[in-house]
Amino acid sequence: MLLSPFEWTIAKRYMLPGKGERFIALVAGISLFAVMLGVAALVIVMSVMNGFRAELFEKIVGLNGHAIIQAYGGRLDDWREVLKEVKATPGVTRASPLIEQPLLASFNGRVEAILVRGNTPEDLGRLQDKVQAGSLADLKPGADSVAIGSQLAQNLGAQVGDMITVINPQGRATPFGTVPRQVAYRVATIFEIGVYDYDQAFVVMPMQDAQTLLLTGDTIGMIEVTTTDPDQVGPILAPLTRKLAGRAAVSDWKKMNASLFEALAVERVAMFVVLSIIVLVAVFNILSSLIMLVRAKTRDIAILRTMGATRRSLLKIFVTTGFCIGMLGTLAGLVLGFVFLYFRQPIVRLVEIVTGQNLWDPSIRFLTELPARADPVEISVICVMALLFSFLATLYPALKAASTDPVQVLRYE
Template sequence: MILSPFEWTIARRYMLPGRGEAVIAVVAGIGVGVVMLSVAMLVIVMSVMNGFRAELFDKIVGLNGHAIIQGYGGRLDNWRDVLKEVRTVPGVTRASPLIEQPLLASFNGRVEAIFARGQTAEDIQRLGPKVQAGALASLQPEAGNVALGSELAANLGARVGDTITIINPQGQSTPFGTVPRQISYTVSAIFEIGVYDLDERFVVMPMQDAQTLLLLGDSVGMIEVSVTDPDHVAELLGPLAQKLSGQAVVTDWKQMNASLFEALQVERVAMFFALSIIVLVAAFNILSSLIMLVRSKSRDIAILRTMGATRRSILKIFVTTGSVIGLTGMLSGLVLGFIVLFFRGGIVRAIEFVTGQNLWDPKIRFLTELPSRTDPVEVLAICGMAMLFSFLATLYPAWRAASTDPVQVLRYE
């Protein structure tokens, strides 16, 4: 489809209709605009959907590991032997004991449901970049210090240095019944993971303190595992799950968050399909503008044919004209999409200011801000689809132009 200087000159003139052809220029401009908007919307929506999945994966899995090995009854008594076994599995990058138990916390008359999370000193230090106030260094065994999620701290009204009470309903048995176990802890740090549900519930403490609070002795609740390839975690830990059958259950991140990630995937596919229809609408705009151009230029086409222009040359001229319209719209859409993604935070805040509505409530959206992650492969697929539809839209008008009979046109026009 290499154009000769003659063919390119004619195609360029048809891309910029004259003053007497304002209608054609408007229709062509609408075609460019629709392609631009459709490509921009696809890039924006797919980037945001990818951002949702990536951010949720990084924050949820980054905190809980790629899999957990949980003992029956919530206790893993031989956890040291299991831990050694797990660390010998090929593909496992990290394995550490963990205690996680739903309890209650109170402060100044306020009571909130929490997840008490007992971790090793190494795992606690991984929260360092998430700390908003205080420090994690004081979370030492038997020091009586804990770290709270930011939303939980706000709900309790607690700050760094305050003393909260954690209540374990499964306390000691007495002749008068079970007495809940209540232990006071000093808030040493406040952290924000970025996932609302976790920031609203988590209380992090040293492993030994959690064992004392929950009367576990030397037992733990589970072992969290990280692997080299999270997408194939089931295959990597499959042999281990069979070996531990009857002692513990291996659950990977896909099973723990299956409904959430499946819903995101379904919504992502549905949005891509729905917005792809707009690209098809843009192709129809290109088709209509080229048909109008061919009709208005039929006399010119006939003259070109009588001057020696071949059918192939006419075909190439009109295919090039329509393809350039699609290419212009596609490139403009990419620029518009990336601009919107770059300023997405300000755009959301501006819409909230104008409408007076909170569009990004972390209680509903899970994340505290609008995420975005652009996949180059998807962007190339979107561009390829836009160009393919644009090219297909040029074939019929170009064929009609190439099939023009110069004798009949010059005789009757």
């Protein structure tokens, strides 16, 4: 809907009402500000929700793979043959043996529940970019060295070089009963995954050391699998599930974290709907400001009609006036939203200082920092929605202005 020079001149004049119409200008300014806040809120919240899901997915799946093959009874005796079958499955990019067992760890009188993980040297290397202190090179079979999470190190008060004791309740039998097995390990590395539950529990060691600690011999508990497409992990591993029926269970990341990711999906939809109402309320301000503008400009409209302005021209003028308010509010909202996302961590710290409250407790939020990831498609949907609402809000006032009868108006003016 292109405007002629005459129509654009009148539209610009109506976008900046005169001195006697300051109240209309105030309402229009409030409309623009409200649209800006609504769009910014949508951009910020949806980007944070996307970032939260993406960060959780990357950290959880990055550590546990896309699926886990777990033996019935907790021990997979013929694991080497099963590992070959898994690697030969189309769509599988990586498969690694894994030992995982909940135990206890103590240091200087402090005791914490831990999750011991026995990994291959290749899998231990995946922690390289997560290391905070120490070196992964010290994690060698038989060296009695371990890597522990940063939060666990804080809870125990342990540092690199300290000796922690890992307690296995399944110890040796004596005439006085079973004595728990206690093995001392040197803390060689402290790492931070970024997921609080992992950082406070994981104790990682070479697989051979884990087998010795747990007295399992040459067996493992599970196989970690990574596929070409995490969203298609079910169909990819379906043939393997049938082959291993009766020997092992195949659980993908969707099953293992179903409640968490489903809750995030429901929350994303709910937040989008609720915040969309803010934008809808904002465009009602555009509607009210245009209605007042039409009432204030009734005589001008009648004069324009007598000078030859068509109903279509008047329609285009008032639609453009209202739509420009919505468009400027949308653009300002995008800028405000991206600025907030860029400085999100300093803003969170500032609010914490002002309020004295811990807004981002990792023990509750899972992640150590507030994440954000803008989705171009989602941002486009937000912009289109805001512009569409703004356009619809202009239709009634514009039609009212276009239907003005100049004869009736001028007769009583």
